[in-house]
Amino acid sequence: MIFLELVLQNFGPYSGRQVINLDTRSEENYRPIILLGGMNGGGKTTLMDAIRLALYGQRAQCSTRGNLSYSDFLTQCVNSKATPTDKTRIELLFEHIEDDKPVKYRIVRTWDKNPKDGKDTLGILGDDDTWPVDSLVNIWDDYIENLLPLGISNLFLFDGEQVKELAEQETPPPIVVEAIRGLLGLELADRLAVDLEILVNRKRKEIADTKDLANLEEIEAKLTQYQEDYQGIQAELATLNDLIAELETKQREALDKFMSEGGKIASDRSHLEQQQKDKTSTAENLRQSMCELAADVLPLALIPNLLNQVQAQGAKEFRYQQIQLAKDVLIERDKRLINWLSQLTIDLEQVEKIQYFLKEDTENLYTSNSPSEAPWLLADEESLSQLDNVSYHLQNAQKLAQQQLANLKAVEEEIITLERQVQTAAEPEAYQKLRDAVEDAQKQVIQSKAKAEITQRKLTELEDVIEQTKKELKEYTDTNIDRKNREHIIASVGKVQATLKLFREKLTLRKLNKLEEEVKHCFLYLLHKSDLVRTITIDTKTFSLSLYDFKGKPVPKHRLSAGEKQLLAIAFLWGLAKVSGFRLPVAIDTPLGRLDSSHRNNLVEKYFPSASHQVILLSTDTEIGKKEVETLRKNEAIAREYLLKYDSSTRETTVLEDRYFW
Template sequence: MIFLELVLQNFGPYFGKQVINLDPKIDKDNSCPIILLGGMNGGGKTTLMDAIRLALYGPRAQCSTRGNLSYGDFLTQCVNSHAPTNEKTRIELAFEHIENDKPVKYRVVRTWEKNPKDGKDHLGILDIRENDEWLDTALVNIWDEYIENLLPVGISNLFLFDGEQVKELAEQEIPPPIVVDAIRALLGLELAERLAVDIEILTNRKRKELADTKDLANLEEIEQKLKQQEEEYQATKEVEISLATSLKDAEKEQQEAFDKFISEGGKIAAERTQLEKQRDQKKAETEESRQGMCELAADVLPLALIEPLLTQAQTQAEKEFRISQAQIARDILFERDKRLLNWMSQVGISEEQIDKIKTFLDQDVETLNSSFLQPEELWLLADAETLSQLGNVLYYLQNTKNLAKQQLGIFKNKEEEIITLERQVQTAASPEDYNKLVQALQKAQNHVAEVKANWEATRRRVTELEDVIEKLKKDLKEYTVQTIDRKNREHIIAASAKVQDTLKIFREKLTLRKLNKLEVEVTECFRYLLHKSDLVHRVAIDTHSFSLSLYDLQGTPVPKHRLSAGEKQLLAIAFLWGLARVSGRRLPVAIDTPLGRLDSSHRSNLVERYFPSASHQVILLSTDTEIGQKEVQALRENEAIAREYLLKYDSSTRQTTVQPGYFW
């Protein structure tokens, strides 16, 4: 499907007739995917999206400004305020698609005036054959069914979307129900579910045909109960989903209150008494250490001031002691030599021999004197006991010095601990602020507890209703087996039950197959857009809620909160892109405000990687700050833009005109 042309006449801010060529074909042989429309905020970009939706779906269109207005009031609201009373408001959308392997072109025309009769517009479908157009009245009567086969309204928001929708999808853990329904429709999962419902209707119809009056009454009573329980189940399930969202919000507020409680000194204020007690204990330990150091100073520690003198005295004493010992030894040897010479004289040794021996002994004594008895004044005159006491003092002094260093280190550590504790006490909140922080935290905690209690009660009720519904279905089946299935048409019901079982297996396998393919496509799209291959290796999709889970290369879950806001939006866009690729539908993609909340790097990724590849036709509605001069130049250089328009808004007349070209 390709949008060829959009014509607006007196619609919203568009005064008069405005024609926008949307055909991506530049000439017969060349085409580019992007149709770029620039406009400032409030200049009519969203109105163009509404016009496309309104042309296709009429009363069923999900337009941005409709709200709770009736269709007639909405049409009146869309009439240009300066339009002449005799001119009608008009929207035309020409498009092309393949039908029976042949291209066909239609022009959808909707016209109305203020306060339209019966609250409706006038619909016309023109069949375009070459340059001729002729009204196809038969197609007008079945238009809703026809367009549902091309672009169902349920999935239109997945192809015609805006930046705020992407932001909302990125911030939610679980896609909203309307998106889930659209995903099921896009993947074709709703067909199997619709078939299951149709078979159930057929089965119930056959049961009623086969039952007698009493059986029919009992059967209808069971069915009525089942219907009531299913309605209550759906309502309760919606409440449970809402409460789950509220619980996440409440837990987020509780975490914020707790973070504020910590950052503003609430936790320290709560521990003030304990901190002050620790501080006083440290002060006592410091004083005890100080006292121990005083005791050391009162003992031999002051002698450390003259330790070099004491060491010098010890050295001198030892030296004098050795000299004294050598003198004693010399005197002993001298007396012995004397006796030896006398003896030798007595035993008749010759004088010549005695003189030689005496000369030798004199030389030996001289050598002894020169080696050990150097001439030096002995001034310390310390005895052996004094020398021993001096050695003991020096040894004890060294141990005392080591102990003093250890005590000093302990003293410094205690003082640092005291300073740290005093700083913590000083950063504690005041009693008034502490009470406010505690009250805010308690309020948040109470709110979480209340919401969680309601959520758990609702969840239990959902489980109870599931059990009740299952029992009623079982009773209905047993009732059928006992009273009705004995009839001549029991094979229809039995066959339906088998078909339901088979269909259930088929739905499960179809869902897994589709989702497996979707996971591959979303992962590929996300990694391609993210351009950061090491962050996420695989994207998994839950088969029930369609919520996304991320895993790295090692298979470890990657929490979504680790992603930046821009990365989350890229993930949402990758999800929509993957859906479009898996669906197999060749449909145009229109994006309003595509880059408003992305930083420069993520914008560059979308401009270079997503926009040219999102579809065969991509309609971009952008402000000058989203697709700026740099981005549009990149798209032009890549030959991705087929046509450019500027929505020129005149604030004085509050009118918008469509002009060729872009901001630059």
């Protein structure tokens, strides 16, 4: 699916008719990003609301609707300068594959300043934008659910506030939980389980006599009461968990203050002083070792040129000595060769030529290798070998000296750090005050967790009571009702429910395992810091994320920086979108939030060009600034650019094509 065009007419701050081309396709190359820049209050969020409204109408989760009725919301969306006779209109042209062929549809929603019957008028136009497809109008909600289900739309159409909320909370907000459940298909299984329960109860009542019916109703009343109590305790437990999260935050703040103001250092002062003493001793040992090196061959490193010269001269003289020895041997051999040749039936002239050649060759060998100057080193082979050993030991001594210098520098830096830590230790009175604050915060957390544990135990006990009551209800039916046909239905439903429960559990595990891997890969890809996290797990009930390092130990979320938390939230949404299997456009309002420069660069270079085949970015000048937009342009990632120019005097926004802030 790809959005091709968005048309706004008298909608919000957009006066008159304004057309935005969203098509990213080009014959030259592939560029996925549509960049729309605008200041806060200039109409960026209104564009996102227009896309949602076009797709889902009354069901749209628009940012400015709040608790307004649909009629009041439509009235609110009308441009303030529009006359009572002017129509407000939204058009969204998109293309998708249907029966292996590309098909285009234009969604058109229009309404007056005071909408008739509190609704808009929906029209669907076909390929040529002229003939209406009336058959789609009546089933549009079902049709769009197959293309882009409302439950998972927030994975593809989201804003920076949603990312901020997801980053700060330990468990995902309801809007993301709803998307996850829609992705996993859990709401369908839950709905089927409820429908089966209703069917069973109806069949029980149909086959029971008056007494049986009274007993059944009594058991059902108890079951209903237990379920209501369960919901109440569940709500109480949720409140306690929120309180625990708040108290844990206060505990971390107290501990951070304790650490920053020297409390922990003061408690470990003696340990730090001992460490400082040990490091000082290590430094002295290193210095002594370096002195021993300086007393050996290391000073020769000051005259490397002289050593090289001596080695070269020794090699020359040694070779000359070898040639001198070889000369005599060659002369004797040549004499024997001439005598032998003279005894053969070879012409005397030829023998003389051979004799002349051998003599000249020997003289040339001696002449070409004779030294240009008189030998002065006069070293024997053993001395030259010792000279090579000196060079070898000198190289080892130099490497060892460099290593010990580096070690000494590191130890000295550690000593300085330890001295600073000891100096920043808190005074006894301040230390006790900080420690009391930490202990008080810890005590509150422990008490709250104990209360939550008791509440959880009550919840578990009530679960057992509910299961026992359901079992009693089932046993009562099996024992007292003798209607084979309806009994068969009840028994079959029980088997279906058991199978459905098992299916739901296995489906959840299978999809969550895939989602965990996808979220981890996305997070590490965005973070470019592969040694932080090895595994990410997702709770099957709360869908909260848990991080583990390479030693299998948990990585608390509060240890992540604000930027890393936001990258984790974006990786979560990105992973969900990938696992969904839907090839859909991604629209992001306020895309960078409070990210620092390095994390911004990661999103700009890695996420935006890869998030989807079509990425619509709605940004201010401080988010995707001059540096970021130049990076996107350099990487050829931007297909089209628009500037939303807001005039505060008229309170109207104009869409300017082929322009951005820079």
